[in-house]
Each structure stands twice: as C-alpha cells, then as structure tokens.
Amino acid sequence: MAEGVVTIHDVAREAGVSIATVSRALAGSTTVAAATADRVRRAAAALGYEPNRAARALVTGRGQSVGLVIPDLENPFYSSVAKGMQNRVRAAGLTAIIADTDEDVDREREVLGQLAADVDRMILASPRAADADLLALAARSRIVLINRSLPGVPAVTADNADGIRQAVGHLLALGHTRIGYAGGPATSWSDAERRAGLTVAVDAWRAQDRDVTIVDLGAFRPGPAGGVAAADLAIAEGVTAVLVFNDQLALGLLGRLGERGVGVPEAMSVVGFDDVPVARLLAPALTTVAVPAQRMGAAAVDLLLAEVPPEGAAARVPEPGPRVVPVELQVRRSTAQVPRG
Amino acid sequence: MAEGVVTIHDVAREAGVSIATVSRALAGSTTVAAATADRVRRAAAALGYEPNRAARALVTGRGQSVGLVIPDLENPFYSSVAKGMQNRVRAAGLTAIIADTDEDVDREREVLGQLAADVDRMILASPRAADADLLALAARSRIVLINRSLPGVPAVTADNADGIRQAVGHLLALGHTRIGYAGGPATSWSDAERRAGLTVAVDAWRAQDRDVTIVDLGAFRPGPAGGVAAADLAIAEGVTAVLVFNDQLALGLLGRLGERGVGVPEAMSVVGFDDVPVARLLAPALTTVAVPAQRMGAAAVDLLLAEVPPEGAAARVPEPGPRVVPVELQVRRSTAQVPRG
DNA sequence: ACCAATCCTGAAAACGTTTTGATTCGCGGA
DNA sequence: TCCGCGAATCAAAACGTTTTCAGGATTGGT
Known part of the structure; x- marks a missing residue:
C-alpha cells in the first residue's frame, strides 16, 4: 500500500476511455469494440x-476467496487434501483461506462462524x-463437503465401502x-x-460358507497415540490381522506392535x-487403501466453482450428488499369510 | 449473501445515532460518550x-488477512508451520490465505505476485x-521470513548451526x-x-586434535526420493554415520538403507x-534435531502483527532482528556407537 | 432521406465502511 | 449577558470497483 498504486481511473485516462469501458474491457465482456478493448488491455498492461x-x-457482494476447513493440518491426509484444494483454487484466480479445527467440534463451530463472515x-x-448445522450453513453459503454426505449438499467422498471390501478381501x-x-x-462419517x-x-x-470373525477394537482418536492403544487390544484379542481406520492410527499401531515384539x-x-x-x-x-487426497481436494473445488444453475431452471438441473472417488488397495509388506498354528 | 444482512446503517437506526458514531463506538475509539457507546454496542449485538x-x-486500504507462502504442504515440517501460523492468525481475528509453491522458484514468484495483490x-x-526480489517485496508489503534471513527484514529462524553442532557432537x-x-x-538458506x-x-x-572427516554427499531435493540417492552414496563412501538435511530425506534414506541390507x-x-x-x-x-515448527509459525505471526513503530520514531526503534528459536537434538534409536572394525 | 434498430460508450449510482470537517450543545469565565 | 471552548455528534466525502441507464453514433431497411 503506497503511492504507486494504479487504479482503474489511471488506466481509463491512459486509454482515453471511461472507467466503465475499462471495467468491461477487462472483464472480457461483450459490447466493447475490439479495437477499444485492445487499447485498454494494452494500457492496463503498460x-x-x-x-x-x-x-x-x-460491489459484487463478496467473492474472490474460498474457505477450506480442515480437521488437522498435521495429519498428512488432510494436508494433501489442502494442497489439492489450494492448487485448484489458485489456478482459478481465487485465494484460499485455510482454517484448522483441531479435530474439535466446538472449535469447528467457532471456525465456521468466523469463516462464514x-x-x-x-x-x-x-x-x-x-x-442440521451443516444444512443451515449450506442455506447461507455455497459449500462442498469432503468425506461426508448430506442430502442436497454437494460432496466429494471416497468409496469407503469398496476400500474396505478390497482390504478384507485381501x-x-x-x-x-x-x-x-x-x-x-x-x-466420523467415514x-x-x-x-x-x-x-x-x-x-x-x-454367504459362501466361509468362516470369519470381525473383532471391534473400538473407536480411537485418529492420531498415532490411538494406534498404540489399538495395538494392545489387538494382541489381547488374539486377532491375526488388523484393519485400521487410517494410516495415522496404523503408524502408532505398528510402532507399538514392534515394542511388544509382535512381528x-x-x-x-x-x-x-x-x-x-x-x-x-x-x-x-x-x-493400505489409497485415497487420492489431492484429487479429492481439487474435485471439491471444481464442484464448488461449478456454475450455479440459472434461477429459473433450478428444478431441472440434476442435483449435485456426491462425487465418489475410487480407491485402490496398495499391497505392501505389512500383510502376509496367516501364521500357522 | 442474501437479504438478512445487517449493515452499519441498521445499527445506527436502531441505536438512534449516525453511522459515524457507530463506527467509532465499535472501534472502541475515544470521543464517544460512554452511554452512547454502550447503546450502540447493545444494538449491534441485538x-x-x-x-x-x-x-x-x-477504505482503510487493504487489511484483514495475511498470506502464508509455503514450499510444500505435503512436507510435514511445513504443514506444522502452517498450522502454527494459521492458529495464531485466526486468534488475532484475521484470516490466513495459504499458498503452496511446490518448492519451485518460478511458481514462487508467480504466487508472490498474485498474493501481493x-x-x-x-x-x-x-x-x-x-x-533483491525479497527486498523489493518487503518495500511494498509487510513481510516476515521463516528460515531465511535478510538484513532489514524481520525473520524467524531456527538455530541451525547449533542444531548441527548438537548432532555432530552426538x-x-x-x-x-x-x-x-x-x-x-x-x-536453501537453511x-x-x-x-x-x-x-x-x-x-x-x-582443534582438540581429534580426527573427523566430513563427506559431502551432495545436494538433494528435500523429498524422500532424494534420500534413496543419498543412501547409495553414503554406502559407497564408506561413512559410518549420515547427517541429513531434513527428516523427509532421512525417511527415504532409511528405507533405502533397509533395502540394501545396511542395518x-x-x-x-x-x-x-x-x-x-x-x-x-x-x-x-x-x-533428529527438533525444530519447533508450530511455534515458529506462531512467532512469525506475532512479528508480523507487532505494531509498526509510529512514523516519527522510526529510527529509534530497534530493528526487528531475526528471532532465532532454539533447537534440541532428540536422541532415539537410529544412532549408535560406531561399528568395530 | 428518414426512422428504427444496433452497437458502443459514458455518466452516475451503488456497495458499506472509515475518516474528515463542520455543527451543536452545555458550561465556565469575563 | 456574552464569548469562547471542549466535548459529542453528525453529514458528507472518499475508497475503487461493477453495473444500470441513457445517450450518441452508425447502420440498415424502406
């Protein structure tokens, strides 16, 4: 902020037109002669x-930035989502406002209120x-959900059920x-x-007359700390394999398993x-089941920026349903045949 | 954005004063009678x-958001920095605009230009x-550097030299x-x-007549991929220990060492x-040498938001030098006595 | 030639706030 | 009684843009 800031008036003077014309020319609007538009553009550039x-x-009533609400930036999954979002947002010429809620519902409410302003x-x-809160928010602002689905609200979700299916199949x-x-x-909806x-x-x-028992080890906060608790439970329950809610938990679990001498x-x-x-x-x-985090973030932006249907035709346009992105099991070294005996 | 949005005029009407008074009352300004101020505040709240x-x-010439430029959100160190920044920024009632540069200098230039607007x-x-570019930017905007120091520009840096000292000492x-x-x-300045x-x-x-040779393994992109190249070099050079630029590199190095059968x-x-x-x-x-990433982010915000000295006294105020945050070696299991023979 | 339609452009209003000069009011001193 | 002064308030300007409305010029049809 200083003296050298050039306004639309300067461009108008330079190009010898009115500010209205500058505005229109730069907006790529119709109804401006090609020659004039060119002159304006040149002046603006100069x-x-x-x-x-x-x-x-x-004047337009709010507009050129989009908010990103993330549970925890230190969780690599969400930082990937954030990266994807931020990239796409900036590519669209907008700016990304980011907010971390620390996985806390009260903090989230607070953040949402602040951001909505x-x-x-x-x-x-x-x-x-x-x-209900989400729907109320959706009524006032245009929102897109990631990893949560709610009737009438556009969303991008991973194909969680299929991921689990692949994992247990394996x-x-x-x-x-x-x-x-x-x-x-x-x-957690996921x-x-x-x-x-x-x-x-x-x-x-x-249904195929095959035997299998699923042992519910409980609910854990999605950080490594939760994983160590889960590890002890897994050992106590005598399971030979553990399916884990996310990699953060798996990280802690793996570490604890090592400490306990379980290979x-x-x-x-x-x-x-x-x-x-x-x-x-x-x-x-x-x-692990690979979820394309960056792509989900980008997809959410696309959905958010997709042209809202013209007033009249609202009913005709297909409702923006949840975009379900495919997931794919990555088989690596942490799984093997069940131990004998 | 809709009908129900309440403006300063509504508050003024409700409180029976002019909008100017509302503005001042809410700004906590002087020259507004206590009774009036109270009435205004009540109306605004209502x-x-x-x-x-x-x-x-x-009207104020730009203001209530701060930009955060990060090389790579997927690098956990930076996502921690981002988390710390974002927290503090929001606590100050401002909003954080984030931008990722993909560790690319051209992308960074582009982002900087866009953000500066x-x-x-x-x-x-x-x-x-x-x-030079940074100084030019600092002349136009108020900026704070993290992990880089430049005369005249406020900065928060880690005590890199001390960290290395601790590490080699160990x-x-x-x-x-x-x-x-x-x-x-x-x-990289770091x-x-x-x-x-x-x-x-x-x-x-x-100087103490002790023997030590440092082998420069080269410069690597700060991702895990760089680490695997470094691992092969380390083995080839016959070193018994490797100091690594950052944990991301170390991650790749550790993995490659495992593959090569080096314990x-x-x-x-x-x-x-x-x-x-x-x-x-x-x-x-x-x-590894622990760098308090979140705290650095928060400190940078504090520095950024620190009151700029009143016009006249500029020369007297101590220049905002680099805040150097202490680092501390965390000794864990990846280091041990040099192998015999 | 004249009228209508089309195209382009400009003047001005509007957006919601902060801030700058007035202006009013009450009060103490002469 | 009058004057001046400070305190509290207000009306209006300004910020830089988009957008509406109206006007002027050019064109085409008759």
Missing part, C-alpha cells in the same frame, strides 16, 4: 494495473458438525479368519461408512487407510 | 451486526527467491570419524547455515533434522 479486490468484492464459498473436510485371501477393526472417532462396508463384505463372505507381518498383518506419503516408506511398508 | 470486511478493507502482510517460509561422542552430510537444495555450522563444529573438534543403527547411524511427527514412530525411531 501501467501494471491490478484491480482492487476489496472494491470489487464490495469472510467468505461465501467453502469446502469442509470431514466436518464433525451436526447435519486379508481373507491370505487366510485370516479373525480380524480386528480399529475404528476412528464415533462422530468411519461409519467403513464399518458398514465391513459388515457387507463379511456377510458376503459368510509384522509374520505374527500380525496390518492394513491402513489413506495411503499417506509416508506409508510406503515405513518398515515394513504399509499395505 | 442485530447480530458483522462489519463488512470488504468495505472496511476498501490481495494482501499487504505475508509470511514467507523458506523462500527461494533472490534477495555422533562424535559415539566414536564416528567419517560422517556423511546429505544436503538440501543448493538454493542448508547453507547448516553447512556453515558443520564446518565450525568440525573445526572445533579438530540402522548397527552398520550406519542416521541423524535427521526437524523432528516431524512421524520421526519418533519410525523403526528405528529417528534421532
């Missing part, structure tokens, strides 16, 4: 004109808020019949979906979820 | 008034840009005399500082830098 976002926002478009990753193929599931927070997928997969297996994969197989960048670098490399 | 940021920004205060983490105490250094990008610290530490040791720490000790959250969870847990 002066290095940059429209003042605040002024534009004021600044921004009229936002992307919510794995929101913990109640359906484990069953290796001969495991007693499998633990270490879940995420009870409020966890609910994965549990549902789990029972479907298991039922299908049983992975010889004595215990472990399957994670997300395929965060470190997963392949662990020893043993983690078998 | 109506749920939220000042329009765009309008305010327009939106924001007049920004925090640059490990910028790759040339000194390695020397364990009997290592042939130590490899796997560096970061040549353009790497330059660490290399400088390295020669100082080594010289001090030699850590029995055959090779490894020391990382940063202490990203996964470092303690690896097998073996990584010995």
Whole structure:
C-alpha cells in the first residue's frame, strides 16, 4: 500500500476511455469494440494495473476467496487434501483461506462462524458438525463437503465401502479368519461408512460358507497415540490381522506392535487407510487403501466453482450428488499369510 | 449473501445515532460518550451486526488477512508451520490465505505476485527467491521470513548451526570419524547455515586434535526420493554415520538403507533434522534435531502483527532482528556407537 | 432521406465502511 | 449577558470497483 498504486481511473485516462469501458474491457465482456478493448488491455498492461479486490468484492457482494476447513493440518491426509484444494483454487484466480479445527467440534463451530463472515464459498473436510448445522450453513453459503454426505449438499467422498471390501478381501485371501477393526472417532462419517462396508463384505463372505470373525477394537482418536492403544487390544484379542481406520492410527499401531515384539507381518498383518506419503516408506511398508487426497481436494473445488444453475431452471438441473472417488488397495509388506498354528 | 444482512446503517437506526458514531463506538475509539457507546454496542449485538470486511478493507486500504507462502504442504515440517501460523492468525481475528509453491522458484514468484495483490502482510517460509526480489517485496508489503534471513527484514529462524553442532557432537561422542552430510537444495538458506555450522563444529573438534572427516554427499531435493540417492552414496563412501538435511530425506534414506541390507543403527547411524511427527514412530525411531515448527509459525505471526513503530520514531526503534528459536537434538534409536572394525 | 434498430460508450449510482470537517450543545469565565 | 471552548455528534466525502441507464453514433431497411 503506497503511492504507486494504479487504479482503474489511471488506466481509463491512459486509454482515453471511461472507467466503465475499462471495467468491461477487462472483464472480457461483450459490447466493447475490439479495437477499444485492445487499447485498454494494452494500457492496463503498460501501467501494471491490478484491480482492487476489496472494491470489487464490495460491489459484487463478496467473492474472490474460498474457505477450506480442515480437521488437522498435521495429519498428512488432510494436508494433501489442502494442497489439492489450494492448487485448484489458485489456478482459478481465487485465494484460499485455510482454517484448522483441531479435530474439535466446538472449535469447528467457532471456525465456521468466523469463516462464514469472510467468505461465501467453502469446502469442509470431514466436518464433525451436526447435519442440521451443516444444512443451515449450506442455506447461507455455497459449500462442498469432503468425506461426508448430506442430502442436497454437494460432496466429494471416497468409496469407503469398496476400500474396505478390497482390504478384507485381501486379508481373507491370505487366510485370516479373525480380524480386528480399529475404528476412528464415533462422530466420523467415514468411519461409519467403513464399518458398514465391513459388515457387507463379511456377510458376503459368510454367504459362501466361509468362516470369519470381525473383532471391534473400538473407536480411537485418529492420531498415532490411538494406534498404540489399538495395538494392545489387538494382541489381547488374539486377532491375526488388523484393519485400521487410517494410516495415522496404523503408524502408532505398528510402532507399538514392534515394542511388544509382535512381528509384522509374520505374527500380525496390518492394513491402513489413506495411503499417506509416508506409508510406503515405513518398515515394513504399509499395505493400505489409497485415497487420492489431492484429487479429492481439487474435485471439491471444481464442484464448488461449478456454475450455479440459472434461477429459473433450478428444478431441472440434476442435483449435485456426491462425487465418489475410487480407491485402490496398495499391497505392501505389512500383510502376509496367516501364521500357522 | 442474501437479504438478512445487517449493515452499519441498521445499527445506527436502531441505536438512534449516525453511522459515524457507530463506527467509532465499535472501534472502541475515544470521543464517544460512554452511554452512547454502550447503546450502540447493545444494538449491534441485538442485530447480530458483522462489519463488512470488504468495505472496511476498501477504505482503510487493504487489511484483514495475511498470506502464508509455503514450499510444500505435503512436507510435514511445513504443514506444522502452517498450522502454527494459521492458529495464531485466526486468534488475532484475521484470516490466513495459504499458498503452496511446490518448492519451485518460478511458481514462487508467480504466487508472490498474485498474493501481493490481495494482501499487504505475508509470511514467507523458506523462500527461494533472490534477495533483491525479497527486498523489493518487503518495500511494498509487510513481510516476515521463516528460515531465511535478510538484513532489514524481520525473520524467524531456527538455530541451525547449533542444531548441527548438537548432532555432530552426538555422533562424535559415539566414536564416528567419517560422517556423511546429505544436503538440501543448493538454493536453501537453511542448508547453507547448516553447512556453515558443520564446518565450525568440525573445526572445533579438530582443534582438540581429534580426527573427523566430513563427506559431502551432495545436494538433494528435500523429498524422500532424494534420500534413496543419498543412501547409495553414503554406502559407497564408506561413512559410518549420515547427517541429513531434513527428516523427509532421512525417511527415504532409511528405507533405502533397509533395502540394501545396511542395518540402522548397527552398520550406519542416521541423524535427521526437524523432528516431524512421524520421526519418533519410525523403526528405528529417528534421532533428529527438533525444530519447533508450530511455534515458529506462531512467532512469525506475532512479528508480523507487532505494531509498526509510529512514523516519527522510526529510527529509534530497534530493528526487528531475526528471532532465532532454539533447537534440541532428540536422541532415539537410529544412532549408535560406531561399528568395530 | 428518414426512422428504427444496433452497437458502443459514458455518466452516475451503488456497495458499506472509515475518516474528515463542520455543527451543536452545555458550561465556565469575563 | 456574552464569548469562547471542549466535548459529542453528525453529514458528507472518499475508497475503487461493477453495473444500470441513457445517450450518441452508425447502420440498415424502406
């Protein structure tokens, strides 16, 4: 902010037109003669004109930034999502406002309120808020959900059930019949979906007269600390394989298993979820369901920015349903055939 | 954005005063009678008034958001920095605009230009840009650097030299005399500082007539991929310990060492830098120099938001020098005594 | 030639705030 | 009684843009 800031008036003077024409020419609007538009563009470039976002926002009624609400930036999955979002947002010439809620529902409410004042478009990753609150928000702002689905609200979700299906299929193929599931927070929509997928997969297996028992190890905060608790439970329950809600948990679990002297994969197989960048670098490399986090973030932005249907035709346009992105099991070293005996 | 939005005019009407008075009362300004101020505040609260940021920004000449420029959100160190920044920014009632540069200098230039148009205060983490460009930017906007120092520009840096000193001290105490250094990008200021610290530490040791050789393994992109190249070099050079530019590199190095059948720490000790959250969870847990990333982010915000000295007194105020945050070696399992023979 | 239609452009209003000069009011001193 | 002064308030200007409305010029049809 200083003296040298060039406004639309300067461009207008330079080009010998009115500010209205400059505005139109630069907006690529119709109804401006090609020659004039060119002259304006040239003048703007020469002066290095940059429209003042605040002024534009004021008159258009808010607009050139989108909010990103993330549970925990230190969770690699979400930082990947954030990266994907931020990239796409900036590519669209907008700016990304980011907010971390620390996996806390109260903090989330607070953040949402604050953000709603600044921004009229936002992307919510794995929101913990109640359906009603989310719907109320959706009524005032344009929002897109990630890893949560709600009727009438556009969303991008991973194919959680299919991921679980792939994972248990893999484990069953290796001969495991007693499998633990270490879940995420009870409020997590993703966890609910994965549990549902789990029972479907298991039922299908049983329908073939095959044996399998799923041991619910409980719900854990999605950090490494939760994983160590899960590890002890897994050992106590005598399972030969553990399906884990996400890679963060798996990380802690793997560590604890090592401490307890339980070899992975010889004595215990472990399957994670997300395929965060470190997963392949662990020893043993983690078998996990790969979720394209960056792509999900980008997809959410696309959905958010997709042209809202013209007033009249609203009813005709297909409702923006949840975009379900495919996931794919990455088989690595943390899973092996069930130990004999 | 809709009908129900309440403006300063509504508050003024409700309180029976002019909008000017409302503005002053809410700003906590002087020259407004206590009774009036109270009445205004009550009215504002009753109506749920939220000042329009765009309008305010327009008249005050830009203002209520700060930009955060990060080389790579997927690098856990930076996502921690981002988390710390974002927290503090939001606590101050501002909003954080985030931008990822993909560790690319051209991308960084582009981002900087784009951001400078939106924001007049920004925090640059490990910028790759040339000194001159940074100074030019600092002249126009208020900026704070992280992990880079430049005369006249406020900055928060880690005590890189001390970190290296601690690390080599540890390695020397364990009997290592042939130590490899796997560096970061040549353009990295942090790497330059660490290399400088390295020669100082080594010289001090030699002054005591002790033997030590540092083998420069080269410069690597700061991702796990760089680490595998470094691992092969380390083996080829016959070092018994490797000091690594950052934990990301160490991750790749550890993995490659495992593949090559080189036991850590029995055959090779490894020391990382940063202490990203996964470092303690690896097998073996990584010995590394802990850098308080979140705190650095928060400190940068504090520096950025510190009141700029009143016009006149400019010369008297101590220049905001670099805040150097202390670092601390975390000794874990990836380092051990030098192997015999 | 004239009228209508089309195309382009400009003047001015509007957006919601902060801030700058007035202006009013009450009060103490002369 | 009058004057001046400080305190509290207000009306209006300004910020830089988009957008509406109206006007002027050019064209085409008759």
